Structure formats: structure tokens, C-alpha cells
Amino acid sequence: MTLTEKQVADKIREAQKITFLTGAGVSTPSGIPDYRSLQGVYQGIEAPEYLLSHDCMTAEPEKFYNFIKYLYHPEAQPNVIHEKIVELERRADKTVWTVSQNIDGLHAKAGSRKLVSFHGSLYECRCRRCGHPVSWREYLRQDRHEGCGGQLRPQIVLYGEGFTQEVLNQSIAAVAQAELIVVAGTTFQVHPFCDLIRYRSPGAAILAVNQTPVTMPTDFEMVQCSGEEVFALI
Ligand SMILES: [Zn+2]
Numbered sequence: 001m002t003l004t005e006k007q008v009a010d011k012i013r014e015a016q017k018i019t020f021l022t023g024a025g026v027s028t029p030s031g032i033p034d035y036r037s038l039q040g041v042y043q044g045i046e047a048p049e050y051l052l053s054h055d056c057m058t059a060e061p062e063k064f065y066n067f068i069k070y071l072y073h074p075e076a077q078p079n080v081i082h083e084k085i086v087e088l089e090r091r092a093d094k095t096v097w098t099v100s101q102n103i104d105g106l107h108a109k110a111g112s113r114k115l116v117s118f119h120g121s122l123y124e125c126r127c128r129r130c131g132h133p134v135s136w137r138e139y140l141r142q143d144r145h146e147g148c149g150g151q152l153r154p155q156i157v158l159y160g161e162g163f164t165q166e167v168l169n170q171s172i173a174a175v176a177q178a179e180l181i182v183v184a185g186t187t188f189q190v191h192p193f194c195d196l197i198r199y200r201s202p203g204a205a206i207l208a209v210n211q212t213p214v215t216m217p218t219d220f221e222m223v224q225c226s227g228e229e230v231f232a233l234i
Pocket residue numbers: 127128129130131132145147148149150
């Protein structure tokens with residue numbers, strides 16, 4: 001069923017227990033391109049799925065590093081979608097969680113605290129050899145740890161890597177608590193993120209806000225637009 005922007009905004013405003021499941025579309029208004037659009041621009045014919053894989057990081061660290069540097073947009077600022085989610089989260093009469101596929105750190109930058117970064121964050125880095133955390137600024141200067149010479153990496157889930165049980169448990173708990181689940185800025189096709197919907201509570205309503213059609217193995221209501229138009233009305 002299709003709803004108007006205002007109907008969706010009203011439903012979000014009225015719900016008390018809300019969980020947002022967000023994807024790349026909530027970051028495009030902040031100027032963050034979907035990494036898939038980088039294909040061909042910097043790395044010829046190689047697929048981003050390889051360039052963002054554990055195999056590439058270990059077998060061709062220079063290629064991995066050169067690609068991943070393009071994913072950093074430290075100057076990007078949260079937009080109205082991130083900001084409204086934080087406003088809702090801070091209201092005493094609501095319980096609001098966000099589970100995001102995005103690795104750009106913008107939900108955290110906006111101030112979200114009840115946040116699960118499902119695929120990790122580019123802005124949390126560590127040394128693969130000694131485990132020491134390093135700043136993303138240090139990582140952008142070089143991918144070798146000054147202390148031990150080990151390879152540095154961002155704490156994101158690469159292709160070929162698994163999810164921690166902690167992240168899965170937090171995400172499932174966030175989905176299960178909601179009376180309203182809002183899928184925003186994603187076509188909701190990437191596993192296992194899209195499988196989280198199976199853990200919704202039996203009476204939970206589902207809304208999707210996305211510029212292109214969304215498919216789910218369950219009933220949901222949808223508004224097809226950029227999320228900014230909806231969240232500006234909240
Ligand atoms: Zn080290």
C-alpha cells in the first residue's frame with residue numbers, strides 16, 4: 001500500500017517504539033556516494049565486492065587501501081534524516097533504535113546513541129597485528145601501524161568476513177522491541193541485513209521510505225521518495 005509523505009511522517013511521530021533500518025539512501029543527501037558508483041572510476045574493471053573483501057585486504061593490501069580511501073568523506077555532515085532520528089531518540093516518551101548498514105559514521109555524528117552499525121564504521125580503525133586502536137586520521141596517512149608495522153584496517157565488515165554475535169543480538173533486539181519498523185534509504189535486498197525483519201514482534205507495522213521500490217517477504221506500507229521529504233515533516 002502506498003502512503004503520502006505526510007501520512008508516513010504522522011505514523012512515525014505517533015509511534016512510541018520505533019526502529020529504523022537504514023541504508024545508503026539516507027546518506028546520499030549528505031553527499032556520500034554509494035560505493036558501487038565508484039566502480040570503474042578508480043579501479044578499472046574490478047568489482048567493489050572484491051576491493052572490499054578480506055581476500056583483497058590480505059592479498060593486495062595496496063589496492064585495498066587505495067580503494068577504501070575513496071570511501072572516506074570526513075567533511076560530510078548529517079542531514080535532516082539523521083537529525084530527526086536523534087530528536088525522536090531523545091524524547092522521553094519513545095524508545096527509538098537505529099540499525100544501519102552505513103559505514104559512514106553519520107548516525108553517530110548526529111548523536112544517535114541507540115545505534116547498531118551493522119557493517120561497522122570507517123571511523124573506527126585498528127591494527128591487525130597488535131589490535132591497537134588508531135584514529136581514522138592516522139589510517140588515512142598510512143596503512144601501516146607506526147608502533148609495530150602491522151597492517152591497519154577500518155572496523156567494517158568486509159566481504160568474506162562474518163558478523164559478530166554481539167551485533168546480531170543487538171540488531172535482533174532492536175527489531176523485536178519495535179511497534180513500528182521504518183526501512184529507509186535501502187531496497188532491503190542485502191543479506192543478512194534484510195533478514196532482520198523476521199525478528200519483528202507479531203503486531204509490528206512496517207513502513208518503507210525509499211526512492212526506488214522495495215520488496216519484502218511480508219506486508220508493508222511504502223512511500224517512494226527521498227527520505228528528506230518525509231523526515232522534514234516530522
Ligand atoms: Zn600494531
